[in-house]
Amino acid sequence: MSQANQQITYDDNNIFAKMLNGDIPYHKVYEDDKTLAFMDIMPQAEGHVLVITKQKAIDLGDLEPEYAAAVLMTAKKIMQAQRQVFEREGIIQMQLNGAQSGQTVFHYHVHLIPSSIHELGRHAVTQADHEVLADTARKLAAVIAA
Ligand code: AMP
Numbered sequence: 001m002s003q004a005n006q007q008i009t010y011d012d013n014n015i016f017a018k019m020l021n022g023d024i025p026y027h028k029v030y031e032d033d034k035t036l037a038f039m040d041i042m043p044q045a046e047g048h049v050l051v052i053t054k055q056k057a058i059d060l061g062d063l064e065p066e067y068a069a070a071v072l073m074t075a076k077k078i079m080q081a082q083r084q085v086f087e088r089e090g091i092i093q094m095q096l097n098g099a100q101s102g103q104t105v106f107h108y109h110v111h112l113i114p115s116s117i118h119e120l121g122r123h124a125v126t127q128a129d130h131e132v133l134a135d136t137a138r139k140l141a142a143v144i145a146a
Contacts, residue, residue, distance in 0.1 A: 010056045016107035027137035030144050034070035039133040042124045045115035047086050049078050057108040059097040078112045081143040086114045
């Protein structure tokens with residue numbers, strides 16, 4: 001556990017842990033043995049994807065090297081698919097560490113957002129239409145699988 005999170009212990013009931021356990025639904029984009037990628041339900045731009053590790057890490061301070069490598073490789077796949085699907089070069093990669101930074105889910109994850117730092121929407125505020133999320137997830141998954 002990272003130094004700044006010494007008082008926080010990993011919560012097995014956090015929302016992303018529930019997804020990994022198959023307890024709640026999500027719009028899957030990609031999965032491998034160490035990572036899972038799905039649509040953010042309160043996107044900061046259309047096509048906002050989250051990549052989580054299958055390691056029970058709270059933030060970057062906890063991440064084991066093999067999972068750090070895996071999450072970046074999955075992030076790269078997602079970014080390349082977003083570039084193709086949304087026909088834009090600019091994709092933000094973002095990752096928050098600790099409540100003070102604005103982190104709201106305490107299971108390590110990387111945000112991939114087809115947007116610009118000048119146009120980014122508000123963090124975790126507006127629910128997206130599930131039909132749109134499902135459609136985007138299908139399109140991104142198809143590009144990754146091709
Ligand atoms: P962070 O604040 O960096 O921890 O980001 C957590 C992200 O998870 C936010 O962008 C939320 O919109 C997103 N989120 C919260 N609940 C869900 C959910 N059930 N499915 C998908 N994304 C979620």
